[in-house]
Amino acid sequence: MISKTAKALDVQALRADFPILERVVNGKPLVYLDNAATTQKPRSxxxxxxxxxxxxxxxxxxxxxxxxxxxxxxxxxxxxxxxxxxxxxxxxxxxxxxxxxxxxxxxxxxxxxxxxxxxxxxxxxxxxxxxxxxxxxxxxxxxxxxxxxxxxxxxxxxxxxxxxxxxxxxxxxxxxxxxxxxxxxxxxxxxxxxxxxxxxxxxxxxxxxxxxxxxxxxxxxxxxxxxxxxxxxxxxxxxxxxxxxxxxxxxxxxxxxxxxxxxxxxxxxxxxxxxxxxxxxxxxxxxxxxxxxxxxxxxxALGMENVREHEKRITEYALERFKEIEEVDVFGPEDPELRGGVVSFHNEDVHPHDLGTFLDQQGIAVRTGHHCTMPLMSKLGVVATARASFYVYNTEQEIDALVDGIKGALRYFGNGLA
Amino acid sequence: MDELEELYQEIVLEHNRKPRNFRKMDDPTCTSHGFNPFCGDTITLYMTLDEDVVTDVSFEAAGCAISKASASLMTQAVKGRTVDEAQATFGKFHNLVTNGANGGEDDESLGDLVVLAGVRSFPTRIKCATLSWHALRGALEGEETVSTE
The missing domain is CATH 3.40.640.10 (Type I PLP-dependent aspartate aminotransferase-like (Major domain))
Structure with missing residues (x-):
């Protein structure tokens, strides 16, 4: 349950505390969405x-x-x-x-x-x-x-x-x-x-x-x-x-x-x-x-209620945007109260590793594979998924970049037109 | 997106969408199951041999575009070849995906397989391209399961 005292964080300001978020990857600003694997470090x-x-x-x-x-x-x-x-x-x-x-x-x-x-x-x-x-x-x-x-x-x-x-x-x-x-x-x-x-x-x-x-x-x-x-x-x-x-x-x-x-x-x-x-x-x-x-x-100093509140909002936004991509199955609970900032997804025609390579070319880091949960993957009926996972420094613009990237990959691998 | 286009050449995307020889074989001479623990990709390779000639080869697989297209291209490359020729082709192909095309005789003898040369720029994907070849070697050498690790 989120405390009523949670307050909106100034994400743009706190991003300046993380030197790595300045990085350019494959010619594009880094969009780091692999936070369930490891998170970036503030200067302190x-x-x-x-x-x-x-x-x-x-x-x-x-x-x-x-x-x-x-x-x-x-x-x-x-x-x-x-x-x-x-x-x-x-x-x-x-x-x-x-x-x-x-x-x-x-x-x-x-x-x-x-x-x-x-x-x-x-x-x-x-x-x-x-x-x-x-x-x-x-x-x-x-x-x-x-x-x-x-x-x-x-x-x-x-x-x-x-x-x-x-x-x-x-x-x-x-x-x-x-x-x-x-x-x-x-x-x-x-x-x-x-x-x-x-x-x-x-x-x-x-x-x-x-x-x-x-x-x-x-x-x-x-x-x-x-x-x-x-x-x-x-x-x-x-x-x-x-x-x-x-x-x-x-x-x-x-x-x-x-x-x-x-x-x-x-x-x-x-x-x-x-x-x-x-x-x-x-x-x-x-x-x-x-x-x-x-x-x-x-x-x-950020306050964990505020961290949770931000991630809940970002996750809610991501789940909403994912609804635009009908071809993609999203795993996990729909209610943002019941889920952390992790969105695992799968498409029948585009293998997660191809998607991961495609997104990486746009500077977007997601994890692809079994996420060290092999029995769960087989229970879900997939070999692997792609996973975007968020932290307090992620923005709605980064979710937009992800969704655009996935749509681009579906076109690219679906009919060969980039 | 130059590197991406070099990796996913049109012929690779096309073989991914419509893999050749993608079927179970009823009475194979030998078979092998390949597994890439890094990404969970799997392949089952079936082969029919007449003496030392590969008369038929087919596969079933769950994997990425690179692994599927590579398997499809591999079946075309080894069908009708002798076992020794197939093994030698693996050697040349492995060299291609780890060191890139060299523009020499080896590239020419690899035929369509050279489209996978772009894998070299993506070190994490090299094993996707070689999985089916590991399975091929496994089948020829009597190993029921092989891993890329």
Whole structure:
């Protein structure tokens, strides 16, 4: 639900914060519509990396010299800002990871191995990214558990009509994406979490496509784990965060072991450091954690209600314009309240890769392929789709360029006339 | 749009719209299933051999214009040729799409296949052009499934 306090952002002004948006690609101004894959970075994020490397580059923790203390303070301050951003109760419940995928794997290995028993069920959805499916296939096969799926309705939302028969006392874990990278569907995270908790199951939310685009509050949702990536929210690549409830983290064995994550070590054995460092073996990604903190600052200054409101408006506009192109099928819910800024589409005669190459020649970047959701593609009856995904810097003019480009491609591949 | 037109030459667009030898074969001597994990394109290639001569070749495919047109052109290029000639043509074709046309004897011997030389400017699309050829080689060498990776 969008807050009434949401206000229109000055998109033209904020575009000036993103140096890359000045780029010309194949002779045309860049129209960047691949934000579900990765987002562009504002100058403040880029500058935060330069600042670190130019002014206080040092290894963190244990250091008594000034640079090391500054670097430690900055990475821990960034952790605090990321924690505040998702309303995590304390920064120690936020673990630095490489990306959302790594967060899912930490849960699968550290929590899954210790908790999933033969005969247990792991419930997920048909719209998961491979990163929130393959780890569960692996753990299920290793532990003798099985996977169950909440079915998909024709409109691309989850069919919750039979939920009580799917989430049962056999369910040990419910793992689902908050927002689908392929369909755009926003899933009812709080309701699903309540259902799972009612039967004693643990809940993991894949926030890779929600945390960057809308207000996400882990206390409100009530989930046990939330994993997301920095680079999809204006931060650098190679950094992400896993939120988990303290009691769960305390009960979990570390995923990686070695330096930084130990309290005391003898030749025979070791004891683990406190949270969050127990899960952060080795020198962490200091620069990019600071960059992720800068990204959170930028997004917080915009206001996540405003970010969501802008994307909703752009998506609504795009869906409306797509109606002009009858030959193109658009996947996912029609109601912009139920979808994020992702529009996947397909045409029988123009393969997504040909379309992607055609659009690229006009400077328009979209993603084409299976979007790391191969089982979903086969469920939709397609090999691949083209996907336009939006962020706060996208404009209606860019949607117009996309729609014109698609129309041009249909003519070009349809009858050979450009 | 010069590069685009070089990639999608009229003959490529035409073969995409009306691929030749696009059918299932009932009693093939050998067959192979090709898969491009990068984009999900698939092809099933069927071949009938009389001793070492390719007497018939056909395919079924789901893929982009480049992969479909390339498969269609490939069937025309290898039909009636010996297995060795077909393999040699793959070598020349691979060189064409990775290094471009050289205007020499090799180009001439490739016939219509040279229209795919424009793929060279689009490195992400080279495997689209070679998928059917990988399947051809797979069928000849007894590999039921082949991947471009």
């Amino acid at each position: 994020v880029i500058q935060s990396l330069v600042d670190y490397y130019e002014n206080y580059n040092a290894n963190v923790h244990r250091g008594v010299h000034t640079l090391s203390m500054e670097a430690t303070d900055m990475t821990e301050a960034a952790r605090k800002r990321v924690a505040d951003f998702i309303n995590a109760p304390e920064p120690e419940t936020v673990i630095w990871t490489r990306n959302a995928t790594e967060g899912m794997n930490i849960v699968a290995h550290s929590w899954g191995r210790g908790n999933i028993e033969p005969g247990d069920e792991i419930v997920t959805t048909p719209m998961e990214h491979h990163s929130n499916l393959v780890p569960w296939q692996e753990i299920a096969s290793e532990r003798g558990a099985s996977l169950r799926f909440i079915p998909l309705s024709d409109d691309g939302t989850l069919d919750l009509s039979d939920l009580d028969a799917i989430i049962t006392e056999r369910t040990k874990l419910l793992a689902f994406t908050h927002a689908s990278n392929s369909l755009g569907t926003i899933n009812p995270a709080k309701l699903l979490t309540e259902k799972a908790h009612a039967v004693g199951a643990t809940v993991l939310v894949d926030g890779a496509q929600s945390v960057p685009h809308m207000p996400v509050d882990v206390e409100d949702i009530g989930c046990d784990f939330l994993s997301f990536s920095g680079h999809k929210m204006m931060g650098p690549t190679g950094i992400g965060a896993l939120y988990a409830k303290r009691e769960l983290l305390e009960g979990m064995e570390p995923f990686l072991t070695g330096g930084e994550m130990v309290l005391q070590v003898s030749y025979e054995k070791a004891s683990w450091a406190d949270l969050p460092w127990k899960f952060e073996a080795g020198t962490p990604n200091i620069a990019d954690s600071i960059g992720m903190g800068a990204a959170v600052d930028y997004l917080s």
